[in-house]
Amino acid sequence: MTIKLHDFGSEHSLTLDVGALAADVAVAEAGHESNGYFWEGLVRFAWPDIAEPLDFDSEAGMFCAIGIPSDLAQLKTALESVIASPDAVCDIIARAETSGFEFDD
Template identity: 40%
Template structure:
């Protein structure tokens, strides 16, 4: 799940975290006109869930910051699944380019 981390914040509650600016695709994200901050990664996560992992919808919440992506909740398995999806994107420039293009074509603002 690298570079994401899944931590148990209190017994039974989990957070999936990504320090912004630490992925292999940060430069590609910038070339696409975005900043690889927590809000961008939240947009990517929401888009992935809506288009590729609908079974995850509603199973966790998001709490991004400029310096960090965060998804949290009690459903560890759902956060692990999201972590695996995002982890693959953080290492694949072609994949991130495709996701950004598809999100833009769908009218999704990735920088909310």
């Protein structure tokens, strides 16, 4: 599975290995680079209520969110709905760009 939930005792995180996702082609066609920073921006734009309580520690090849298990489970469900759907990612990118949101990729 591309999305992984981690439990390190007192710290919980969700990671997503990027660069080999079904949605990567759509990201590239929209002029962005599918890296951890892009996905962090997508999460912050598409699901601000989910993103708000989380901390992020993304890298070029990996998206990483840190938080409590219930928030991370919500994020996992949301991400699963788009990482395999180029159309869903295109829709989010278009809405973000229309609103003036800038991805940091």
